Amino acid sequence: MTETPPTVDAYISAQPEATQQILQEIRRTMHAAVPGAGEMISYGIPTITIGGHYVVYFAAWAHHISVYPVPRGDEGLAAELVPYLSGKGTLKFPLAKGIPLDLIAKIAAQLAAEKKMGH
DSSP states (O other): OOSOOOOOOHHHSSSOOOHHHHHHHHHHHHHHHTOOOOOEEEEEEEEEEEEEEEEEEEEOOOEEEESSSOOOOOHHHHHHGGGBSTTTTOOEEEGGGOOOOOHHHHHHHHHHHHTTTTT
């Protein structure tokens, strides 16, 4: 995709059909985990926001979904994230393995809590 999509809907609709369904599930999961969240496109990818400030980004790739950044404040959650860590601040969830929506909900909730604490 060379042009930045204007909305999260446009971003999702530009993806392969199977990936669109997964992105919609992730989007719903993140909104449920972050009450009152908004959304926008930032850095060319979907972004869940609180009060206009980013909380969590997610993006579709050929073989995985990436979620950024990695939450820092919960050691139990950090241990659950180890298999998905990829580089600095990135989590990769392989499309072939099924997306752990419960874990994505925890990530979004933790990032929202960190944002509210000013981290």
